[in-house]
Amino acid sequence: SQQGEEDPQALSIQEGENATMNCSYKTSINNLQWYRQNSGRGLVHLILIRSNEREKHSGRLRVTLDTSKKSSSLLITASRAADTASYFCAAPSGGSYIPTFGRGTSLIVHP
Amino acid sequence: DTEVTQTPKHLVMGMTNKKSLKCEQHMGHRAMYWYKQKAKKPPELMFVYSYEKLSINESVPSRFSPECPNSSLLNLHLHALQPEDSALYLCASSQAIGQIYEQYFGPGTRLTVT
16 A cells, blocks of 8 residues: 655756755655666665654755655755656655655756 | 565556566565556555565455566556546565665556556
C-alpha cells in the first residue's frame, strides 16, 4: 500500500524561484528518500534522510523530516528549467526496508 | 559504474507473444527489483531478488515471470499479456535489502500490448 502522499500534485514556477514539495506518510519509518523522474524515464535518487535526522542538504536541495508530524519536505532553491520533472518521496512500510513511492509532485519550471 | 541498463527501450507485443525484458548492473549489488509504472502514477513494486533468490512477489499475475540468472542480470519474461499491462517497466538495484540503501534505477522499458 502507498506510504507517502505528496503535496501539491502539480507545481508551476518561474526559473530562479524556490520550489517546495511536501510528503506525508502513515506509519513510523526508519528513513525517507526523495527521487526525481524526468518524463518517461528512470528515477534518480536525490537524498536519503534517516529517522534520527531533521534536515539534510545536497547542493540546491534541502530536505527536512518531522517524525512527530509524519511529514517531510523537499526544497529546491533557485530553480532551473532543467529541474522540470516529477518528484517522489519513498518510505518503507510494514517494517520493511523497501520503499513505497508516493504519487509524486509534477514540477514545471518556466525559463 | 553506477549504471543500470535495460533492454529493449521500447517493446510492442501482441497478447499471444512471448517476450523478455532484460536488466543489468555491474555495481556488485545483491538486490534487484522490478517495478511497473503507469502514466502519471508512482512505480509499483512487482518483484525483489536478494542474492539471486526471489524474496518478494507482490501478488503479480503469473503471466509475468522473473528470473535472476546471476548477480548482475535480471530478466522479466512476458507471456499472454493484456492491454492493461502496457506500462513503463523499471528495473532497480541496491546494495542489499534488510537495511537502508538507496536504489539505482534503469531508464525503463516502455511496453505496449496490442
